[in-house]
Amino acid sequence: MAQKPSIPKGTRDFSPAEMVRRNYIFDSIKEVFQRYGYMPIETPAMENLDTLLGKYGDEGDKLLFKILNSGDFLRKADESLLARKDSNAIAGQISEKGLRYDLTVPFARFVVQHQNELSFPFKRYQIQPVWRADRPQKGRYREFFQCDVDVVGSDSLFNEVELIQIVDEVFQKLGIRVVIKLNNRKVLAGIAEIIGEASRLTDITVAIDKLEKIGLEKVNSELSEKGLSDEAIEKLQPILSLSGSNAEKLVKLGEILAESEVGTKGVDELNEVLTIIDALNVETGVELDLTLARGLNYYTGAIFEVKAIDVEIGSITGGGRYDDLTGIFGLKDVSGVGISFGADRIFDVMNQLELYPPEVTVTTQLMFVNFGPKEGAHCLKLAGDLRKSGLKVEVYPDSAKMKKQMTYANKKNIGFVALVGEEEINNGVVTIKNMETGEQKSVKPEEITSVIG
């Protein structure tokens, strides 16, 4: 056999059947976004590398796909670096573009670049693929879609509330049962401060983020490995084992963090968001989760994560507030908050749970069988009229054998087939066959809509 063609590791093709399902997800999400006044934007697949580098931590930098410069780039590169075969050092000389890693950083770049054309608060959504040079795994791809909604230029916690409402509406609409986990970076910073390890915030958050997965003991040993004092770990224990309702946790947390200014601010923010949410008709459970840390280190306030209740797949949506993302690009004091729906994981969840409404998979409603050039032309006319009245109609292009045409209709899951041969044309009728029941009847063209409807 000839070498079969293939696609890069961690990427996927999508068949028509998959695309109608994916589009259903995208359309549902978009509709909710628009209902809240968010407007779409798009940014290029590739960004300048200096826009991307340093925004996602060291780990993130490693996962960036870099694009080779055009032309004879090696000639211009530093000879000594080439000789040393230091890939990382050379990369900077032979590559100045990279594929976007997420939609938030390109968005921040967009806001700064177009600041004079935008009116703030600026609410946008963006649905595009992103790329990560990660090793593929369950629910992890190298190319995947994110559906981002962000508001920049407003400090109000109403935005956090609104994002929670959006999450609630999207997943209710899709029929996925989820729980929204909520935390606040300021609280985490306060905790680090109280236990006397303010500088170790990242290590602490990365470790406690794993609490649910690996358990308290392993978290403690990881913290100790990272060099945290036994005393600090000891002080952390009551915080890690906080339990009770959101309100109860907040009261206890408020006491623990009373000495910390940031910590108290974080508790107040959480309080306010949860209080407003309680008064609204949000069906989805919102759970205060102190172990929720999230990797992206540009978050400064609220952090969210959404988990599917019925499928084990990691988080399907996540986000948070970032006070100074545009600062790195030269625009100070613009706070933003946003979330990102992981379309591919949502797709996996929807597939596993078979949550698609039946009408989503309906494509063509009626197919005309082709009996020959003359009959076919007659059908083309009828089909055109039916399309004008909103039906999805196709005419089989070749006058192939009946069996072949019927098989085609059957495989494509077409509900009705129209048979229009010489006899029907002479009598001014159309024979409509219901492909599910097998029953068929002759009707006048103007009656077709009601037979199919």
Added chain:
RNA sequence: GUGAAUGUAGCUCAGUUGGUUAGAGCGCCAGAUUGUGGUUCUGGAGGUCGCCGGUUCGAAACCGGUCUUUCACCCCA
């Protein structure tokens, strides 16, 4: 990036201690049925056993490398 498993027909998978011509089910194509699919019956096509190299008289099977997919870790949607 680290550790492990996997790869045989379009798909899902058999294939004995290394032994002659590599199988099944589903799907595909054709016929039974020249204006009737989805059911049934009959026949047919389709494989350099992921790729490269090695061991052997002989390799789908054993060994090495490489790629793919999957799982765990790191990290993450």
